[in-house]
Amino acid sequence: MTRYLNLYWYFLIQRLKVLMEYRLSFILGASSTIVWQASSIAAVWIVMQKVPSLNGWNYDEVLLVYGLVTLSKSINHMFADNLWTLGRIYIRSGGFDRFLVRPIDPLFHLLADRFCQDGVGNFLVGLALVIKSSVDLGIDWTPSKLLVLIVGIVSGGFIFIALNLITCVSAFWIVDSVPVTRLVFDNHLFAQYPLSIYPKAIGILLTWVIPYGFASFYPASYVLGRDVGNIAWFGPFVAAFLLFIGYRFWQFGLKYYSGTGT
């Protein structure tokens, strides 16, 4: 474990050296995500100036939900972005075979190979939204609320990573896994708003099938004192279960991988 932590640190330093060679691209990459988020948030702000309630949630409460899912997403974006490019960049070119002959876990190698700077923008936006909204809402922080919030963000991040892992394994068969990953990943957009604004079926989908709801709606509901029951605490179990499935599926795919002949 310590060996892998040291290795990760080493990979990260190398990656930052590369990024510092292209400082302008680094800054633009990180700020591009900020511009995108700012567009959506500006729209919500404008609308909620006119109508202060989204199905009983006020502007700051909506921002809390939005900020939480953005933070979870940024964990995935910074540390696991390579799951997107497994097929396009590593398998197609044959570069993935390089990982297989090295004495470290290939999945670890894939993830550590590229820290994605664009995720920093998402992280800053998410953090700013969560702080801004919880200050304006005057949330009375108890230890259990704080715990649910942090556990929610971290397990949300792992749910993002696990779902991308499960879908990216398809690259071992179809090479380009991006369409499959997108198909699942884009559902996180639902979780930018309280799940209660959608029909029941979408709520069930985002809780039990593609469970991004645990990244935002459930922790936010708990922190805001809206009763959602014990489900507020389910996040870590859901994340652990999905990671387990994801890793097993990854190993299964790896067994069938035979390279593209490049």
Place this chain on the structure above:
Amino acid sequence: MIRTARRNLSVYSAILAMIPKQFMAYQLWFWISLVLSVISMAILVYFWRAIYANTSTISGLAQNQTINYILLAFIFMPLTSNDLIWEFGSNLREGTIIHHLLRPINFQGMNYAQMLGGLLTRLILQIPMAVVAVFIFGLRFPTDLSTWLAFLVSALLGFTVMFFFNWFLACFTFYTTEIWGLGVLVDGMTFFLSGALVPLVMMPEWIRNIVLSIPFAQALAVPVSLLTGITPLSDAPLVWFIQVLWILGMWIISTLFFRVAVRKITVQGG
């Protein structure tokens, strides 16, 4: 005279026809992006329904009017495409821009034909999405022919405004040779500034003034407002006139800038 015109027409239409073929290579993406669009539309529709839960009109717009506007803006989003910036960038990076500049046809005209071909293809590819919007989300297209005509004229004018505006922006790449950052930045801003997310009438006045003093909205919010009846049909000639002024202004600025910038050309290889 007629011969040159015919020659030009056949040259440019051949360029236009090339684009759909390129698009067809991505069939899987076609189906997947249909599902992704349905997800995006669902979020927009349910968001707005929740907003309208306790009120019948916002800034004079009823729920079905707003949702119609939002869905149509989503469907006609290709009008705001900034492909030109990317095209410029890749031409510059690979050095092919040199060949284009040496060809005996107008470089700007060639690009316009290409972008128009891209627009038509993208709009055709949006048809399945429009069908879904009608059957699942209750989108209503206007049935009045003159509304459609007013919209089509305004859409073409707006697209042309964006073409020259993008041409102007793309000229910066002659100086920076960095394309990716410019592209994503413009992409992100277009989303909001084109009026795709909120009807212009709902915006606070100072934001609306900003949005109307830059070109993005001319390509989307302006024509779609005509199509949904938010802008009355009787205002159409005025709308067109303003768009024509935009085209003239953008055309002059972008052409002048291009003349200066092209001297700075630094090809990164090729």
